[in-house]
Amino acid sequence: MEQLLLRLDTLPAGIRTAVRNQGGGHANHSLFWQTLAPASQGGKPAGALAAAIARTFGGQDKLEDQIRSAALSVFGSGWAWLSLDAAGKLILDTAPNQDSPFVAKRHPLLGTDAWEHAYYLKYQNRRAEYLGAILHVINWDFVSQRFSELAQ
Numbered sequence: 129m130e131q132l133l134l135r136l137d138t139l140p141a142g143i144r145t146a147v148r149n150q151g152g153g154h155a156n157h158s159l160f161w162q163t164l165a166p167a168s169q170g171g172k173p174a175g176a177l178a179a180a181i182a183r184t185f186g187g188q189d190k191l192e193d194q195i196r197s198a199a200l201s202v203f204g205s206g207w208a209w210l211s212l213d214a215a216g217k218l219i220l221d222t223a224p225n226q227d228s229p230f231v232a233k234r235h236p237l238l239g240t241d242a243w244e245h246a247y248y249l250k251y252q253n254r255r256a257e258y259l260g261a262i263l264h265v266i267n268w269d270f271v272s273q274r275f276s277e278l279a280q
Contacts, residue, residue: 151228156228174272205242237278242259
């Protein structure tokens with residue numbers, strides 16, 4: 129799916145939207161589930177990722193503040209993404225609906241689901257409260273390992 133999304137512009141026009149929406153949803157959620165951990169195991173970024181976060185964002189706390197702000201800025205449904213660009217630089221941005229960083233030729237490291245279905249049962253319309261909670265259950269070991277593999 130990643131390869132299809134990375135070269136979405138080369139697919140036949142008749143299937144491009146379906147691949148973007150359905151494939152993006154699959155890729156986004158597949159990564160999302162892997163980036164979650166029990167609250168007691170959330171941890172912090174390590175190694176090269178921790179250093180890159182410090183250089184790019186000024187540290188984990190500032191990154192988390194920016195993730196919350198980005199996800200709160202999503203109008204309607206979408207995602208806040210921490211991704212790696214082709215030059216190996218960390219990028220934090222948002223995408224509507226099921227759009228994926230792959231479409232922009234970036235590799236996602238961490239996606240924060242800002243769709244209402246991600247939080248409504250527990251938080252109703254309190255997206256900010258959900259975003260504060262979800263950052264405590266990020267599997268930073270997984271995200272750090274993914275960064276190390278992709279940054280090579």
